[in-house]
Amino acid sequence: MVELIKTGINELDDLLSGGVPRGSSVLLSGSCGTGKTILAEHFLFYGAKEADEIGIYISLSEPRDKIIANLEPFSFYDPKLVEEDKIKILDITQDARLINLEPLTVNGIINMISSIIRDSEAQRVCVDSITAICNSLGSEKNIREFIFELGLQLGYLDCTTLFISEIPPMSLQYSVYGVEEFIADGVIMLREHEDKGELIRTLQVVKMRGVAHSRNKQILQITKDGIVLKPMFEL
Numbered sequence: 001m002v003e004l005i006k007t008g009i010n011e012l013d014d015l016l017s018g019g020v021p022r023g024s025s026v027l028l029s030g031s032c033g034t035g036k037t038i039l040a041e042h043f044l045f046y047g048a049k050e051a052d053e054i055g056i057y058i059s060l061s062e063p064r065d066k067i068i069a070n071l072e073p074f075s076f077y078d079p080k081l082v083e084e085d086k087i088k089i090l091d092i093t094q095d096a097r098l099i100n101l102e103p104l105t106v107n108g109i110i111n112m113i114s115s116i117i118r119d120s121e122a123q124r125v126c127v128d129s130i131t132a133i134c135n136s137l138g139s140e141k142n143i144r145e146f147i148f149e150l151g152l153q154l155g156y157l158d159c160t161t162l163f164i165s166e167i168p169p170m171s172l173q174y175s176v177y178g179v180e181e182f183i184a185d186g187v188i189m190l191r192e193h194e195d196k197g198e199l200i201r202t203l204q205v206v207k208m209r210g211v212a213h214s215r216n217k218q219i220l221q222i223t224k225d226g227i228v229l230k231p232m233f234e235l
Contacts, residue, residue: 002022005020005022008042008050009226012205020208025155026162026163026186026208027130027187028162029165029167029181030189031171033192035227037164038074045081048078053123056122056125057090061129067089074226075224092112114157125159125162126163130165151184185210186205186207187205188206190220200219203218
């Protein structure tokens with residue numbers, strides 16, 4: 001049977017018939033402000049606190065200090081988990097400069113991500129964002145090679161990974177390059193729509209291999225406790 005791990009977001013776990021299949025690579029797609037980063041952080045801290053699973057947040061867009069500062073208002077954030085290395089928050093571009101590696105190649109970035117995960121024995125991983133990595137690789141051939149190879153390596157490492165994908169606002173696409181969603185085991189789409197002048201955040205599970213799941217669109221709310229989902233009809 002497929003082993004499911006809880007995300008820590010009760011309503012999302014219900015949509016997924018219990019959680020995300022362990023070892024899956026999940027594309028978390030959305031435009032700016034839709035809640036991708038908070039959902040991923042909620043997932044990591046829940047795993048560390050409730051399931052004793054080491055989590056790693058690999059950033060290519062924000063420095064570590066800023067990420068932690070943005071986490072502090074949320075009740076799921078526990079600084080002790082960071083101090084004890086149960087949650088590792090890494091700025092991979094800074095780490096690459098410190099150890100004199102060039103990360104902006106297919107092999108360079110895959111080797112770095114793989115070694116970070118392997119050395120820490122992480123079971124939950126977030127890469128923020130896969131779009132930033134792909135933008136640095138140049139050609140479509142390099143991008144396809146990178147996404148395919150990274151998927152293989154993560155499969156060997158047996159970690160459950162959320163890849164954040166940045167897409168334009170109000171877009172119907174799942175990724176910038178159109179190949180990420182075919183490699184990923186799952187796709188969770190975060191969108192927004194306007195209702196009476198207000199932007200409403202929504203979440204929809206587009207696919208998740210290995211589980212029967214609902215594709216019903218949900219209202220996504222960001223609260224001090226993290227992500228909360230509500231059925232659309234409750235608007």
